[in-house]
Amino acid sequence: MKAIVLREFGPPEVLRYETIPDPQPRFGEIRIRVHAATVNRVLDVSVRAGAEAHRHPVLPLILGVDCAGVVDAVGEGVTRFKVGDHVASAGGMPLEPCAEDGAGYAGPQGMMGIKRPGGFAELVCVPAFKTNLLPKRLDFHEAAVVMRHCPTAWNLLCNVAQLKAGEWVLIMGASGNLGSVGIQIAKHVIGARVICAAGGRARADSGLELGADHAIDYSTEALEAEVLRITGGQGVQVLYDNIANPKALPKAFKAIGEGGRMVTAGAHGGPVAPIDFHHLYDKRITIKGMPGYKPSDLPLCFAAAAERKIKVRIAHILPLSKAAEAHRLMESDPGMGKIVLDPTLG
8 A cells, every 4th residue: 555654753855655565454443445634733744843752653653643434344353334334533542452342451552643553544444443434425535624623622612611502602713723613513503602713804704604703803903892892791601712822812811701611622822821810710710621522522523514514624635645745735834724635536
């Protein structure tokens, strides 16, 4: 098979498009013929550059922390999946063979694309219990992006913040991947009233196209004052922020109303941002940081995407052989929509 192999850290040119032996599924594993794998700013680009040493990536390595495609082989002990199933897989998983349902496994674990071969290949083997069936009407490219960002946003808004229909929510980073998905989940799935914000008129207004009720450009508008005006002085019940912008976050925090909740799973614009502790205790605000998601959220995310309640932002779809170009594009504009590699393209 063809794969992108990382043998040394460095610039995009260290990514090698190689022919290597086809992987064979072990006990409890399935093999996926990959149709889509996303390129991620941290988990792919930064790992390749050698800036994620704390994650202890194991070289040589096939990058790609997610994938979507078609089951083309099943290992011993697998009954849940059959050849031809449309599936997606991502994230941390066992490094050694385990039962189809993962029961009783106590061995080492690690993220695909960092500790075990990832999705930047024509074929990848993954544990069956870390794999999800896809609705047939959901495109593979969309499915891979949904797998990467939607579960985190879903978990933050539905499980952690427990956002309710009719409540006000302020979504920061309107044009980013987590921001744009958060807007759609809040509006089209939950039925909340959505204010989105970004540091630029076009980026803020992109949220209106996704369903937000109001958009604020905090580079030219007073964020706290605008939110209070829109909400009739009460402020928002939920602040959803995954950036920790030290200039914008303190103002967004002051726009949280009585008994409000702030949730986050990221801090790439910070990570240190001051907040008003008087406002924190006076308004009885809860702050929760929660990376990851519940496995039970994934089918809900895929179903919402298949029903077009969630539309992901894909900037480029490139052949697997163009992985180095994809990394260069991501480094030149980290805020662009997702880049997807498709090994089935010529």
